[in-house]
Ligand code: 4AD
């Protein structure tokens with residue numbers, strides 16, 4: 001076969017130098033046609049769009065042609081010609097075809113319209129579908145948008161540890177990391193595991209958040225963000241929870257809660273605008289395929305300012321709804337943790353736009369949040385989104401050494417693991433704030449997918465760690 005350098009399909013479809021000799025490589029999506037001429041839809045992952053390969057059967061070897069089945073991988077040399085029937089302006093008239101990889105007939109993606117559940121069982125192949133190709137291209141673009149946003153604002157990307165000895169959220173939902181022999185655990189006289197012999201000489205786990213180390217960095221570099229995997233051993237089998245998910249956590253010295261809300265709103269709007277501007281084909285595909293309201297919802301959040309209101313006011317609205325006959329599965333009262341049905345009621349039914357809820361009861365929030373004067377609430381903020389509920393959680397931080405120490409004691413958090421965190425409050429403490437955006441929650445919003453397992457390549461959930 002003549003050596004012609006490969007053109008990606010995304011680039012080919014933009015060209016109009018008809019007659020040019022090109023090479024394309026990709027996987028067969030469909031093959032159809034007559035006894036004389038066949039049309040192959042070829043996709044190489046560079047775009048949702050296929051290029052049509054036109055094959056005059058008489059000019060090719062019959063045995064080779066038999067191997068062009070759905071899923072097979074081809075290299076095609078041919079001429080770029082203007083297309084009339086392919087839905088694109090360009091197609092390729094094949095001159096030479098090489099089969100790079102045959103696809104045997106057990107290939108599970110033969111026909112269209114597989115269920116999402118089935119596709120999760122073949123997560124090693126699902127990126128080859130239109131839907132998951134679109135989702136994972138969008139995932140890439142959103143990661144780029146996030147780095148671009150913070151870089152342009154002068155934030156530094158700071159790497160916080162994945163293995164840690166401290167529970168940043170204090171919720172006890174950590175996965176342990178150990179090299180001890182589980183079959184022969186050595187115990188102390190009191191029956192406790194001897195972590196002295198473990199790899200780190202103490203009990204270690206996968207991190208639930210990079211925030212605490214992020215705060216160290218913010219009080220040195222001024223403004224930082226983390227973007228990495230986080231792990232939670234919470235047994236929640238919901239369409240919005242993963243055991244392994246990615247989080248973006250900006251942390252900024254001198255920001256108060258209002259600055260923090262401004263940053264969160266600007267950030268998330270930037271990301272949504274980026275998706276509309278840079279992933280138009282993929283977003284439109286998902287809109288047409290699954291969720292006819294997607295593009296409108298994305299444009300919707302850009303239009304208005306987010307509503308900002310206190311938890312206490314939010315509870316009043318929910319209590320009024322209950323009084324007027326609205327039924328929630330979980331009870332509504334001051335002090336209750338909000339469920340996603342409550343969050344979505346505020347956003348979708350009551351305000352019809354995103355809501356930032358602030359000043360939550362201290363009992364339902366983490367130890368590090370700044371305590372308000374009232375002694376009951378903390379300067380927390382959750383950003384609530386249509387279809388998602390909580391997409392961002394954050395707060396102004398307790399900057400006062402005494403108050404923070406008292407709260408840590410009160411909540412029975414082992415002080416010995418926290419000495420380095422408390423040092424920030426001893427050595428030039430300052431007001432500061434930050435938040436965490438769940439990357440997959442953002443992707444749920446931007447792609448319109450219904451289940452968080454379908455916006456990460458290989459989801460980790462209770463009883464599921466295949467691939
Ligand atoms: O509200 P969370 O627990 O806040 C923190 O971890 C803080 N340390 C963040 C900070 O202030 N720096 O989690 C933040 C966000 C949530 O709003 C949600 O979007 C996402 O992380 N999240 C999850 N996403 C998927 N699966 C889970 N199990 C998640 N738990 C939280």
Ligand code: MG
Pocket residue numbers: 390392393
């Ligand atoms: Mg939260």
